[in-house]
Amino acid sequence: MKRIRIGGGAGYSGDRIEPAVELAEKGDIDYLVFECLAERTIALAQRARLADPEAGYDPLLEERMRAVLPLCAAKGIRIVTNMGAANPLAGAARIREIARSLNLPGIRVAAVLGDDVTDILRRGSYLDDGGLPLDRLGERLLSANAYLGAQPLVDALAQGADIVITGRAADPALVLAPLIHEFGWAMDDWQRLGQGTLVGHLLECAGQITGGYFADPGYKDVPGLARLGFPIGEVDEDGNVVISKVAGSGGRVSAATCKEQMLYEIHDPAAYLTPDVVADFSHVSMEEIGLDQVRISGATGHPRPPTLKVSVGYVDSYIGEGQMSYAGPGALARAKLALAIVEERLKLTGVQASEMRYELLGVNAMHGNQPGITPAEPYEVRIRVAGRTDSMREAVRIANEVESLYTCGPAAGGGATKSARDVVAVLSTLLPREAVAATVHMEES
Amino acid sequence: MLLREIAHARAGDKGNISNISVFAYDPADYPLLERWLTADRVRQHLRALVHGEVQRYTLPGLGALNFVLQNALAGGVTRSLALDAHGKTLSSALLTLEIPEAERRFGTNAADADR
Numbered sequence: 001m002k003r004i005r006i007g008g009g010a011g012y013s014g015d016r017i018e019p020a021v022e023l024a025e026k027g028d029i030d031y032l033v034f035e036c037l038a039e040r041t042i043a044l045a046q047r048a049r050l051a052d053p054e055a056g057y058d059p060l061l062e063e064r065m066r067a068v069l070p071l072c073a074a075k076g077i078r079i080v081t082n083m084g085a086a087n088p089l090a091g092a093a094r095i096r097e098i099a100r101s102l103n104l105p106g107i108r109v110a111a112v113l114g115d116d117v118t119d120i121l122r123r124g125s126y127l128d129d130g131g132l133p134l135d136r137l138g139e140r141l142l143s144a145n146a147y148l149g150a151q152p153l154v155d156a157l158a159q160g161a162d163i164v165i166t167g168r169a170a171d172p173a174l175v176l177a178p179l180i181h182e183f184g185w186a187m188d189d190w191q192r193l194g195q196g197t198l199v200g201h202l203l204e205c206a207g208q209i210t211g212g213y214f215a216d217p218g219y220k221d222v223p224g225l226a227r228l229g230f231p232i233g234e235v236d237e238d239g240n241v242v243i244s245k246v247a248g249s250g251g252r253v254s255a256a257t258c259k260e261q262m263l264y265e266i267h268d269p270a271a272y273l274t275p276d277v278v279a280d281f282s283h284v285s286m287e288e289i290g291l292d293q294v295r296i297s298g299a300t301g302h303p304r305p306p307t308l309k310v311s312v313g314y315v316d317s318y319i320g321e322g323q324m325s326y327a328g329p330g331a332l333a334r335a336k337l338a339l340a341i342v343e344e345r346l347k348l349t350g351v352q353a354s355e356m357r358y359e360l361l362g363v364n365a366m367h368g369n370q371p372g373i374t375p376a377e378p379y380e381v382r383i384r385v386a387g388r389t390d391s392m393r394e395a396v397r398i399a400n401e402v403e404s405l406y407t408c409g410p411a412a413g414g415g416a417t418k419s420a421r422d423v424v425a426v427l428s429t430l431l432p433r434e435a436v437a438a439t440v441h442m443e444e445s
Numbered sequence: 446m447l448l449r450e451i452a453h454a455r456a457g458d459k460g461n462i463s464n465i466s467v468f469a470y471d472p473a474d475y476p477l478l479e480r481w482l483t484a485d486r487v488r489q490h491l492r493a494l495v496h497g498e499v500q501r502y503t504l505p506g507l508g509a510l511n512f513v514l515q516n517a518l519a520g521g522v523t524r525s526l527a528l529d530a531h532g533k534t535l536s537s538a539l540l541t542l543e544i545p546e547a548e549r550r551f552g553t554n555a556a557d558a559d560r
Contacts, residue, residue: 039460039522039523040522040523129460213455214455216453219449219453220453256453256468256470259466259468259507259508259509260453260455260466260468261455262507263455263457263464263466263504263509263511264455264457264466265457265458265459265464266457266464266466266511267459267462267464267500267502267511267513268502268513269502269504269511270502282502282504283506284504284506284507285506285507286507316523316524317524319526355520355526356526357526357527359528361528365528365529366528366529366534366538367493367494367534367535367538368493368494369493370493370538370541384528386526386528387526388524388526423523423524424523425521425523425524426460426521426523427460428460
């Protein structure tokens, strides 16, 4: 029976590159997938593109490609990635140039286009997922990108692409596309598409299934976490998968690590909505068949939704923030005094904020004051003040009121940091899938 | 006994919704989790942080529960003022739940009665 081996080479834009090189070098893989787009990444990338028409793709694209391209070319490993972000066309052109500079001729790079639906949303009247009209955003709207399914990626592979680079596509589609291409699955074979989507979901966060985001000493121990290896999914023509990693790398693949990743960012396990299928993970089973080898099967699927999810990036507000540390005897009392001082000063000077947080790091910044839990007096504590404003000017005033505790606050505050930034936030809406036309553009080195 | 002694958990985020999945280390403890770790109990425990409904999904085959917490991320990952905007640490907050000793015995006795 034919089997395809797919490596999960990145779980987010800033992920480690060394484990991806290890996958290409020693993983005996057919495909290497890099998932690099978080919800808001594309809105920030769109901004970069507005400033420079040749920008807007992943900032680590160059470094990643230089690291893996020679190995992938030598071994015939095909790459699928959403590192195109807001500008897959420029990303593809950049990869072509990188391949040429590495003396790798004949590499075919396909850009998948069509996810950018900003103009469609600007022309029409649409509501967001909260039922509010999108046109209220006006000039604050930065980007709108539809989640593409696997089809245009399959088309690119069928056209002989060695590398497929997309903007916004459903994360699992980066893995589902190679499976559809290799096994010839029908686009209405909901059962296999459901199982293939599970494989994609398991691999899309890379090290999160091989022991990353998992270790809890004494409870969940992970060996060699510093040398964490990234995952390999060996998939058969029915979509059944064995998850493993490069032999000798750090980390752990167990039923427990696979279960945690399967439900990561999943709501109803029986109805995981993607552009290609409504996947059903509710009857998945897992079996440890060897050290760091877990066999996973039993996902299925139902017909795909008629609409595509669209992620809309916009400028929401501004956040001003400052932090300061106190240590030694009386640290907690001085930190509390510092917070009270900042709160009073912001009132006295009339700083306009729609939302404020006054926190003690090490005491209550993560979960607030949890009922029933009285933290021990810390040796050191750090205050954090953050506020939401309508202008950068007001945000800066909040940050400055923390920093000036140096000279105008309690004794011996140290290590102040401050920041003021605008907030690019994301909301979502839906478009009929017919409104979105995806195309493939091919480059060759 | 803390929930942490018998279960592990992971939190994920989508917009202003958090999901926390909980897994029994030992399949024998899953019935206790399913009986005792209700959506109401989770909402009550995290009431300072979660301001919406809590929905629970059960996956007995994996010994797992999945909780979906609405309005749980201070307005959503991309605009939250919180230091942990993703709510990554919420899984650890859930594991601080105290399981009453009587609940554990209830599970053991039930198993005995079955035999």
